[in-house]
Amino acid sequence: MNPDIFQLFSLKDRVVIITGGAGFLGMQYADVLSMAGAHVVLFDLKDEMVMQESMQKITNASGVEAMAVRVDITQKEAVEAAVDAVVKKFGKIDVLINNAAMNPAVGSKDAEALFAPYEKYPIDLWRKEVEVNLTGAEICTQAVSPIMMNQKRGVIINQGSELAVTAYDHRVYGEGSGKYKSAAYIATKSALLGLTRAWAEYLAPHGVRVNMFCPVGMQTPTHPEDFVKRYSSLIMFGRMAQGGEYNGAMLFLCSDASLFMTGANLIMDGGKTAW
Numbered sequence: 001m002n003p004d005i006f007q008l009f010s011l012k013d014r015v016v017i018i019t020g021g022a023g024f025l026g027m028q029y030a031d032v033l034s035m036a037g038a039h040v041v042l043f044d045l046k047d048e049m050v051m052q053e054s055m056q057k058i059t060n061a062s063g064v065e066a067m068a069v070r071v072d073i074t075q076k077e078a079v080e081a082a083v084d085a086v087v088k089k090f091g092k093i094d095v096l097i098n099n100a101a102m103n104p105a106v107g108s109k110d111a112e113a114l115f116a117p118y119e120k121y122p123i124d125l126w127r128k129e130v131e132v133n134l135t136g137a138e139i140c141t142q143a144v145s146p147i148m149m150n151q152k153r154g155v156i157i158n159q160g161s162e163l164a165v166t167a168y169d170h171r172v173y174g175e176g177s178g179k180y181k182s183a184a185y186i187a188t189k190s191a192l193l194g195l196t197r198a199w200a201e202y203l204a205p206h207g208v209r210v211n212m213f214c215p216v217g218m219q220t221p222t223h224p225e226d227f228v229k230r231y232s233s234l235i236m237f238g239r240m241a242q243g244g245e246y247n248g249a250m251l252f253l254c255s256d257a258s259l260f261m262t263g264a265n266l267i268m269d270g271g272k273t274a275w
Ligand SMILES: NC(=O)c1ccc[n+]([C@@H]2O[C@H](COP(=O)([O-])OP(=O)(O)OC[C@H]3O[C@@H](n4cnc5c(N)ncnc54)[C@H](O)[C@@H]3O)[C@@H](O)[C@H]2O)c1
Pocket: 019, 020, 021, 022, 023, 024, 025, 026, 043, 044, 045, 046, 071, 072, 073, 074, 098, 099, 100, 101, 102, 103, 104, 132, 136, 159, 160, 161, 162, 214, 215, 216, 217, 218, 219
């Protein structure tokens, strides 16, 4: 094979911001993108120590300089300051991945309220989810887009979910569980698809691409066994996604391999939504 083919996937010296970058999928993305040569910048709310450790982990594995900024993506001025700091350090921004969201794992005790029945769902939680999952993406996009327009290039990826195009099948929680995946989560993921298309159209004349990535649930050690079994039965491959399985898709979307793609929705779900 001609080695030039691999250049399509190279992110050498590209600067990539990942919101929610210190989280479960964020760290997997940071890892692969950094391995492909990118300077990865983590935007997250986690403790400063966790942020620094996460950044160090990435740098140690790839040898490429990374950066961590503790920032709340719902705070416009703080996001603008964080973006300024990235430009000051690296001189540009090539990719923004709007990945942060309120997405508690099934079985996590501290997030019980996020699984409440719809008619009783606390409206302040609804508002918070809209704020983080949707408004946060809008704020970050507003902050980086002038830089990308000036550069006449850039990539924005909105992390969706297969729930952008489906409802949740609550039978996976087990009969009588009383658990429901929040309607706000599903509504904000659907809305992100609209945000993707709106910004794709707006930024296309400036050479900036905007796409959406919609994965299905990835298995974690905290998932109860019976949940994994029921969830897997909804997927053509008969299993949940495993760690690292979304890395190739994210590398494709960030790199020149997807150069002619904008306003699109890439669904990677083991066949779940096709069933
Ligand atoms: N894990 C999955 O199986 C799965 C499946 C489909 C879609 N997704 C989507 O992937 C993305 C990442 O999910 P995850 O499972 O890694 O979740 P996660 O909870 O591990 O990571 C989310 C990260 O976002 C951060 N965050 C939350 N609010 C923030 C704010 N206001 N400002 C800055 N950072 C904030 C959190 O601190 C956390 O590190 C989400 O958009 C989620 O909806 C995940």
